[in-house]
Amino acid sequence: MPHFLSPTITLPNLPFKSGEYEFAYEAQCRADSHQSLILVRFWQNDTSHNESLPDEFFLRKVERPSKNNSIIKCEKSSKAQPTGIIKNAIKTLMEQQSNQHLITHNLNNNSPRQNLQSPFFKSVKYFLDFSQKCLIEVGFGSGRHLLHLAKSNPHLICIGIEIHSPSIEQILRQIELLGLKNLYIIHTDARILLEILPSCIAEGIYVHFPVPWNKKPHRRVFCKAFLQESLRVLDDNGVLHLRSDDEIYFRDALNLALSYKHINLQVQKNHKNAIVSKYEARWERQNKDIFDLKIFKTSSESQDSHMKSAKNAQNAEKNFNFDKILRKNLDNYTDFPYKKIAKDWFLHIDNVYCAGGVYVLTLCFGDFNQPQSKFLQISFCATYTTHYISGDPIPTKAAYLAHKHLIEFLNLADSTKVRSEV
Numbered sequence: 001m002p003h004f005l006s007p008t009i010t011l012p013n014l015p016f017k018s019g020e021y022e023f024a025y026e027a028q029c030r031a032d033s034h035q036s037l038i039l040v041r042f043w044q045n046d047t048s049h050n051e052s053l054p055d056e057f058f059l060r061k062v063e064r065p066s067k068n069n070s071i072i073k074c075e076k077s078s079k080a081q082p083t084g085i086i087k088n089a090i091k092t093l094m095e096q097q098s099n100q101h102l103i104t105h106n107l108n109n110n111s112p113r114q115n116l117q118s119p120f121f122k123s124v125k126y127f128l129d130f131s132q133k134c135l136i137e138v139g140f141g142s143g144r145h146l147l148h149l150a151k152s153n154p155h156l157i158c159i160g161i162e163i164h165s166p167s168i169e170q171i172l173r174q175i176e177l178l179g180l181k182n183l184y185i186i187h188t189d190a191r192i193l194l195e196i197l198p199s200c201i202a203e204g205i206y207v208h209f210p211v212p213w214n215k216k217p218h219r220r221v222f223c224k225a226f227l228q229e230s231l232r233v234l235d236d237n238g239v240l241h242l243r244s245d246d247e248i249y250f251r252d253a254l255n256l257a258l259s260y261k262h263i264n265l266q267v268q269k270n271h272k273n274a275i276v277s278k279y280e281a282r283w284e285r286q287n288k289d290i291f292d293l294k295i296f297k298t299s300s301e302s303q304d305s306h307m308k309s310a311k312n313a314q315n316a317e318k319n320f321n322f323d324k325i326l327r328k329n330l331d332n333y334t335d336f337p338y339k340k341i342a343k344d345w346f347l348h349i350d351n352v353y354c355a356g357g358v359y360v361l362t363l364c365f366g367d368f369n370q371p372q373s374k375f376l377q378i379s380f381c382a383t384y385t386t387h388y389i390s391g392d393p394i395p396t397k398a399a400y401l402a403h404k405h406l407i408e409f410l411n412l413a414d415s416t417k418v419r420s421e422v
């Protein structure tokens with residue numbers, strides 16, 4: 001986690017600009033005067049990369065009186081940014097310290113790889129209107145199999161979904177070196193992306209050596225909802241391919257699949273694949289059995305043709321705007337964290353941070369197994385504006401229901417009467 005540590009930290013007068021960075025404000029946590037969030041705007045130099053809006057993210061400042069020091073570090077919301085962008089932002093603030101007696105930092109090792117910006121690195125937003133035929137790999141890790149897919153299927157778009165940033169940075173570098181044009185990478189939970197993709201677009205979905213989570217099966221990628229969404233996203237005769245060294249995981253997945261009517265199944269044991277992934281090589285050395293489960297979608301499982309456009313329309317319908325928010329609700333409510341737990345979704349408002357007329361809510365919400373963490377900025381300065389930092393939530397059903405509840409909470413005539421429901 002990029003950071004620097006110093007006996008005291010003095011920020012320059014905000015807003016402060018330095019190169020591609022703008023440090024907009026420091027918002028103080030209302031419940032803990034030792035914690036604050038610093039909003040950073042990063043303006044891309046490369047005009048081909050993006051529209052003219054900056055990327056926004058937070059750094060966290062924590063004063064630790066018991067240890068006689070303070071720290072500035074990367075905040076959760078920044079994790080989707082390339083590490084180099086965050087490190088350079090923290091470094092800029094470190095260079096502003098006049099006391100010069102830094103205790104420690106980890107900002108030196110800033111290789112070009114960490115700064116990699118790539119046209120093949122896509123946001124969830126990009127996929128809201130996506131309709132091309134594709135192959136999808138979930139949790140590609142070292143990326144050997146995904147690169148092979150992209151090289152051998154130049155007529156198809158290949159999509160790699162990962163939650164591990166170093167794996168993403170590594171494969172983006174490979175895409176550049178190999179000159180591939182048909183491989184898109186996305187940093188998100190695969191279960192979330194599958195929910196928003198249109199129906200019948202994928203010829204194959206690959207899940208190779210997923211983490212078994214045998215003691216916490218609710219954390220598994222391959223679950224009932226994932227299988228259902230995969231069958232919806234697959235085109236007729238498309239295949240969902242699970243490859244695993246874990247027999248329990250394999251059997252659970254097979255049992256889930258058996259509850260579907262219109263599919264064909266193929267099971268193989270110790271079948272050799274053209275490409276041996278890093279994990280597979282490890283299991284091979286340990287002489288472990290490898291299990292393949294291939295689930296083919298038959299045409300009778302196919303959705304009506306209008307389903308495809310219906311899904312895109314459904315995504316567009318879920319707008320994450322806010323009407324006017326009552327400022328007194330933000331000023332009066334002190335009972336954070338606020339928690340609302342419903343049957344299929346939840347909303348957790350962790351805290352509120354303030355910088356003059358700007359309020360920042362730290363939120364976690366959506367589906368219990370795939371929660372989304374976001375910051376909501378509400379500004380009552382010259383013009384009233386509200387937006388989720390670094391873009392709207394991913395429009396899953398659970399996230400949308402949580403957003404609607406947040407609107408109710410912020411518009412309630414007297415929010416002090418609201419109590420968390422857990």
Ligand SMILES: C[S@@+](CC[C@H](N)C(=O)[O-])C[C@H]1O[C@@H](n2cnc3c(N)ncnc32)[C@H](O)[C@@H]1O
Pocket residue numbers: 138139140141142143161162163164167188189190191207208209210211221277278279280
């Ligand atoms: C055990 S590794 C296997 C990597 C690769 N498929 C292979 O065969 O070498 C599992 C990978 O899945 C990724 N992963 C875990 N949960 C995920 C999720 N919900 N969505 C996307 N990727 C996930 C992890 O970050 C990790 O890289």
